[in-house]
Amino acid sequence: MKIDTGNFVRNAKLEMQNQYARTFLSLLPPYIAARRVKVMGSFPDPAAAQELSRAIRAEAVARMPDLLEEFEKNAIAAGARVLWARNAAEANEMILSIARERNVTMVTKGKSMISEETGLNDALAREGIEPFETDLGEFIAQQLGRPPFHIVGPAINVPVEEVCDLFMKKAGMQEETTDPVELGYAARLFLRDKFRRARLGITGVNMAVADTGAIINVENEGNIRFNKSSPRTQVSVMSPEKVVPTTTDALHLLRVLCRNCTGQSISAYVSIDRGPREPAEIDGPEELFIIIVDNGRSRLYHDPKLREALRCIRCGACLNLCPVYAKIGGYPYGWAYSGPMGQVLNPALLGLEETGDLFKACTLCGTCREVCPAGIDHPAIFLHYRALEVKRKRRSSGRWEAILFGVWGTAAAHSAVWRFLYRLARPVLAVFGKKGKIEAMPGPFAGWFGARDLPVPARRTFRDQWRESLSKQGGAS
Amino acid sequence: MGPVSLFIPCTVDFMMPRVGVATVRLLRRLGIEPRYHEQQTCCGQPAMNAGYLDRARKAAKHFIDVFGDDDVIVSPSGSCTAMVKYHYPELLGGEPSWRRRAEDLSERVFELSQYLVDVLGIEDGGGVFDGTVTYHESCQILRRLGVSRQPKALIEQTRGTTFVPMEQADTCCGFGGEFSYRYAFISEEMVRDKIGHYLDSGADLLVVSEPGCLLNIAGYLSRNNPEKRALHLVEFLAGPETDENT
Structure with a gap:
């Protein structure tokens, strides 16, 4: 997917003008926070539960290389094929060749952040293979051509009116509606057809269990389960840090994940699958590929400060x-x-x-x-x-900030210099003051004054007042 | 226990000396005679937050030299307290002898309300204020120091005062040091929300325990709602005296 991190300020200013998004964002945090606190309360000791999940993640990441090998061994024993991709390009190429070998022209997808990261949809489309996101939010975001607004709710910010227009144009919806249930039904009809015809399903992975080789997916719509059970061939794409030591660990993380994510004690669907379909089973893929995409994780693993980033669930x-x-x-x-x-x-x-x-x-x-x-x-x-x-x-370069902090560092270590510089700086700042306050000032701090005043720096600092009078007023010493 | 040593943040020293003066006045009223090292400068927090770790280390070492032997160090700032208490040992981690001094110092630094309530067991600061008061939970005080009950207890024990809650009292006010001017367009929105919750609470006064938050909140009020006031906790507890600000 397109990387646009460099335009943070421009995009943030743009988003802040979106009245709908603003209203939505002002309602979300208090609501979700309350819901989260409530459902965390169903643990006998919420803080202990949280500590345990932290410990599990710390251990899983510390043992990641060994756990991945253990997972691979057990997944292969269960009949899966495990492929290792060093980067995004390799991962996409693996999936493309799986698709080509099977003459697949369309795929269904469950929500997968790693495939957002690798830009899989674009890679598929370039090869003439049509990818359909089947998570409702991801489907909307995909059809709108937008990145995810939220990792859990990718299109949670899109108004129903816009979804209606979109579904009329691109999802075969016949009559206009803003009823969420009707909209959901329209998407369901559209996507069911894709599931019925899909011969390759691609999903992400919430957890990969080392000691069994099982893959766990967590969702509320059932589309991931469809992807894992309906197509003949299934690809599970994961980043290496998804691996956890045991089923017991995974089940605790599952409890904590759902509570922190959507404020649910458990999501509507949890799929725990080990290997492809076995002869006696009624559904599941005939062949299962698990692609482990490093894409920079090994580097993070070996960085003592950044390894922690791999704990994220x-x-x-x-x-x-x-x-x-x-x-x-x-x-x-x-x-x-x-x-x-x-x-x-x-x-x-x-x-x-x-x-x-x-x-x-x-x-x-x-x-x-x-x-x-x-x-x-x-x-x-x-x-x-x-x-x-x-x-x-x-x-x-010698940017003003570096120079400023250079001088600052010397001053902070020498109180005479510190005081002297304040004596020099104060009158300069005070020039901008009126009636004890500064309402505007040019330079790097200008941004402060858009909506705020600042007191004029004091002529008599605390230290001055201490020397002149305060220290002498004391009784006891 | 030896005398209480005042750790007056540079924001207070330069921008709001009245907060430092109020700290002295309050401590004296409670029978505590403070000492003040005139060589103190800045704890180094701005340099650390901007990524200038070597500069922050210089400030930290100076601080340790100045305050090194004091039994109790008290500050009217939670973020500066947290800087010394939690960041110094980490910042000086590569220099064992300095790290040991930092760890040793860490135990002896307190945010003011924490010191009064937890160490001295004082919840009545002896102040008087007729009206309703609400409290902003500053991020470092609440989440780094775990201090929340203490300032509210001090407010509630003040004669004539009724404490009223405020929505989202524990949400950041948008200060964040350089964040406030570098990302002013976001920061302004955050402080606007904070003031909105203050106004909605119906309180006569907003009390804040963190100088940075106070600059932000009072700066916004000064511009947009000059009829409403915000005070530092210690000013509120010490009560008005003469105008010592300039």
């Missing part, structure tokens, strides 16, 4: 509660992943050059860290990226 809780996401929505993050998890993953996978805004457009409020069931410290990772960027930029 894509629940979306951090998006739902992020106060910045709540203002700008998912598009400005410019790639497959949005919100705090996207601010962690997109720079990690794409590099820091074009993703600078992602790790800077954050107040470090820590809500994401607090809510994360995988134990990711997002703000710490943002600070790490910022430090890396400074290191890189410092070598190439």
Whole structure:
């Protein structure tokens, strides 16, 4: 998919003018937060449940290489074929050749973030193979030609009127309606036909269980189950960090995932499948391919600071509660992943050059860290990226910021210099002051004054007042 | 326990000295005579958040040198407290002797309300305020220090005061240091929401315990709702005196 992380500011400003999205975003966080808290309350000890899932993810990621080998062995034993792709291009080529060998001209797809990441749909379309997203939200986003607005609800921001127009044009809907049930039914009719004819189904993976070789998918619509049971050939695409040690671990993560994701104690469908259909079974694919796409994960695994990013289970809780996401929505993050998890993953996978805004457009409020069931410290990772960027930029140019912090560092370590510089800077700043406040100022801080004033820096600082009078008023000392 | 050492953040020192003065006044009223090291500068938080770790380390080492032996260090800022308490040991992780000093210091730094309520067991600051008051839960105070009950207890114990809740009190106000001017178009929307919840609460006064949030919130009020006020917790507790601001 197109990478547009470099236009974060432009896209964010654009989205903030979208009145519908604004209203929707103002309603989502309080609603989902309340729902999440309520359903987390069904754990005897919610904090302990959260701690356990964090521990499971930490262990799974630490043991990732071994667990992947164990998973591969058990998946092969169950009859699956396991392929390893180093990058997006290799993964797409594997899927294309599977499709070509079987003379497939269309595929159905379950929602898969890794296939968003690899741009699979475009790769298929270029080869004349028509991909149909079958998750309702993903189907809408695909037909609109837009990236996912939210990793869990890709088209959650699209008004029903727009969905109606879209379905009239592209999904064979006969009569106009804005009734969500009718719209859902129209999509169902359209997609059922695709399922009936599809000979290749492609899905993502929520968890790959190492000690059994099973794949777990979590969904609310049943379309993934269709993809896994109806077509003759099925491809499960996964990134390596989806692997978990045992079924017991997976079941706990499942409980935590659903609660954090949609505020459900369990999703409507959970599919746990091991290998292709066996002779006695009534459905399932005749052949199953599992493609493990590295696409930068090995590099993250070997980076002591960034390995933590691999813990993410894509629940979306951090998006739902992020106060910045709540203002700008998912598009400005410019790639497959949005919100705090996207601010962690997109720079990690794409590099820091074009993703600078992602790790800077954050107040470090820590809500994401607090809510994360995988134990990711997002703000710490943002600070790490910022430090890396400074290191890189410092070598190439003497930007005003680098100069400023250079002087600042010297001053902070020498109180006389610190005081002296304040004495120099204060009158300059005070020039912009009127009646004790500054209402506008040119330069790097200009943005502050769009909606806010600032006090004029004090003529007598606290330290001045302490020296002159405060210290002498004390009784006891 | 030795004397209480004041850790006055640079935002307070330069932009809101009245908050520092109120801190002294409140402590004295409670029978605590504070000391103040005049050599203190900045804890280094802005440099760390901007990615200038070597500069932040310089500030951290200076801080440790200045405050190193104090038994109790108290600050009217949660983010500066968190910087010293949690980030210093990590920041200086590569230098074992400095890291040890940072870890040792970490135990002795407190946010003001945390110190009053948790350490001294004081919930009555002896202040008076006739009216209703609501409270903004600053991010670092709430989520980094786990402090939320303490400032509210101090507000509730103030004579004449009724505490009223505010919607989304624990949502970020949009300050975030450089975020506030670099991404002003987002930051403004966040602080607008915060003020909206304050107005909806019907409270006469919004109390904030974090200087950064206070600059943001009071700055927005000054421009858009000059009839409404926001105060630092310590100003609220100490009560009005003479105008010491400039």
